[in-house]
Amino acid sequence: MTMTEQPSAAMNWSTENCTISRTMEILGDKWTFHVLREVFVGVRRFEDIRSRAGIPRQVLTERLAALIERGLIRRHPYRLPGQRERSEYRLTQAGLDLYPVLVAMIQWADQYLPLDDGPPLIPTHRGDCGGKVSVALQCDGGHEPTPREVSLQPGPGAKPRS
Amino acid sequence: MTMTEQPSAAMNWSTENCTISRTMEILGDKWTFHVLREVFVGVRRFEDIRSRAGIPRQVLTERLAALIERGLIRRHPYRLPGQRERSEYRLTQAGLDLYPVLVAMIQWADQYLPLDDGPPLIPTHRGDCGGKVSVALQCDGGHEPTPREVSLQPGPGAKPRS
Numbered sequence: 001m002t003m004t005e006q007p008s009a010a011m012n013w014s015t016e017n018c019t020i021s022r023t024m025e026i027l028g029d030k031w032t033f034h035v036l037r038e039v040f041v042g043v044r045r046f047e048d049i050r051s052r053a054g055i056p057r058q059v060l061t062e063r064l065a066a067l068i069e070r071g072l073i074r075r076h077p078y079r080l081p082g083q084r085e086r087s088e089y090r091l092t093q094a095g096l097d098l099y100p101v102l103v104a105m106i107q108w109a110d111q112y113l114p115l116d117d118g119p120p121l122i123p124t125h126r127g128d129c130g131g132k133v134s135v136a137l138q139c140d141g142g143h144e145p146t147p148r149e150v151s152l153q154p155g156p157g158a159k160p161r162s
Numbered sequence: 163m164t165m166t167e168q169p170s171a172a173m174n175w176s177t178e179n180c181t182i183s184r185t186m187e188i189l190g191d192k193w194t195f196h197v198l199r200e201v202f203v204g205v206r207r208f209e210d211i212r213s214r215a216g217i218p219r220q221v222l223t224e225r226l227a228a229l230i231e232r233g234l235i236r237r238h239p240y241r242l243p244g245q246r247e248r249s250e251y252r253l254t255q256a257g258l259d260l261y262p263v264l265v266a267m268i269q270w271a272d273q274y275l276p277l278d279d280g281p282p283l284i285p286t287h288r289g290d291c292g293g294k295v296s297v298a299l300q301c302d303g304g305h306e307p308t309p310r311e312v313s314l315q316p317g318p319g320a321k322p323r324s
Contacts, residue, residue, distance in 0.1 A: 008204035015214055019283045020199050022275050023267040028190045037182050041314045042170030052177055052323075071274070094274045099309035100297050101270060104262040105185040112233070112256045113184050118318035121181045126311050131303035133312050135262050141293035147261035149288050150295050152203045156280035161214070 010152075014159040026070060027101070031055055035063045039073055039095070040102060041121075044088040064089060072098070099123075104135045172314075176321040188232060189263070193217055197225045201235055201257070202264060203283075206250040226251060234260070261285075266297045 015021065027033055034053040043049055050060050067073045072095040075087040103123045110119045123133035137145050177183065189195055196215040205211055212222050229235045234257040237249040265285045272281045285295040299307050 008206065008210070010200075010203035010205050011210060011214060013282070015196075015199075015216075017277060017282050018199065019268050019271045019275075019281060020264060021196070023271045024189075024192070024195050027186075027267075028192060028195065030186070030190060033186050033190065034177075034183070037177075037180065038172075041172035043172050044170065048170070048173055052173060054177075096309040097270055097273065099312050100266040100299055101263065102182060102314075103299060103312070104266045104297060105189075106181045108259055108263060109181045109185045111259065113181075115179060115319045119181060120175070120179050120317055120319040120321070122315050122317040124313055124315045125301040125303060125305060125307045126313050129301060129303040129305060129307075131301035131305065133299055133301045133307060135266060135297040136300055137262055137265060137295055138298055139287040139291060139293035139295045141287060141291040143287060143291055143293065145287045145291075145295060147258040150261050150265070151286055151288050152264075153284050153286045155282055155284040157277045157282040159282070 009154070012160060013154050014161045017157065017159060023101075026072075027098075029063075031059050032063050032067065035060065035067060036072065036095070036098070039089055039091055040099075044076075044090060045078075045086070046089075049089070067095075071095075100135050103133055107134050171316070174322060175316050176323045179319060179321060185263075188234075189260075191225075193221050193225050194229065197222065197229060198234065198257070198260070201251055201253055202261075206238075206252060207240075207248070208251075211251070229257075233257075262297050265295055269296050 034055060035049060038049045038053050043052055046060065049055065050057060064073070068075065071092055073089045074092050076090050077085050078088050079085045106121055106123060125131045125133055137147070137150060139145055196217060197211060200211045200215050205214055208222065211217065212219060226235070230237065233254055235251045236254050238252050239247050240250050241247045268283055268285055287293045287295055299309070299312060301307055
């Protein structure tokens with residue numbers, strides 16, 4: 001049993017501009033996350049996203065607009081024979097750069113929330129390689145620290161608690 | 163403009179057991195995520211978590227119980243001089259293994275949601291190294307694919323849509 005211990009240094013810092021919270025404000029919305037997932041697996045059209053993810057039409061319209069506004073997806077016009085021009089939704093570079101977050105989540109879930117039949121979704125290196133993709137922790141010093149060797153330290157943007 | 167294009171193969175698969183959704187059911191809850199963040203930065207006591215994260219007492223009690231139930235944190239007893247025994251909350255191995263998810267989020271936010279003063283939170287290799295920690299995509303084939311070279315493919319657990 002710990003008898004006494006110093007309180008965490010983090011107690012001195014504000015949570016107000018927390019990096020993780022700011023990311024979760026975007027990703028943590030259930031419908032937003034479902035929309036992003038669809039675009040990531042290549043489902044790009046309004047009707048397809050709506051039917052596969054089971055999102056109410058009005059909610060989908062709002063979430064797509066918000067994701068475009070935040071720069072994570074962009075519209076790309078297409079036209080089926082005999083129909084009017086419509087938009088598909090594609091990931092921007094900022095959206096694509098969420099891949100490490102998704103892959104890290106999939107990796108964690110495959111270990112700690114496994115399904116009897118095996119993983120439903122496998123991040124894969126496209127093309128000839130076809131290798132399974134994972135993420136690994138690495139540091140500036142050239143090491144590959146384990147999670148226990150990592151700590152979250154205040155950076156220049158950390159604000160003292162008032 | 164794309165004239166016609168094959169619908170995504172993902173349209174054939176059910177979203178019902180989606181790996182990403184199952185992870186977001188845990189992480190996507192705003193308060194759960196705030197609690198986890200506190201434990202990650204080393205804030206481990208009920209009163210400290212409550213005051214720093216601004217979580218209502220009853221909500222914190224519930225979220226801590228759920229995180230223990232899911233195996234992400236565990237109780238560790240401590241006693242301050244002259245007081246009754248209390249519990250701190252520490253990450254289990256399953257909780258610690260969320261580090262790649264957090265680091266990936268921080269890395270993305272530092273690039274796409276930067277703050278004027280610089281990052282508030284820097285994942286750091288503990289001890290002598292002190293290097294900044296990041297995550298990188300890698301594959302079984304020994305490559306480091308860019309996000310554009312990654313795709314999410316159905317695995318053995320993928321279920322056809324009904």
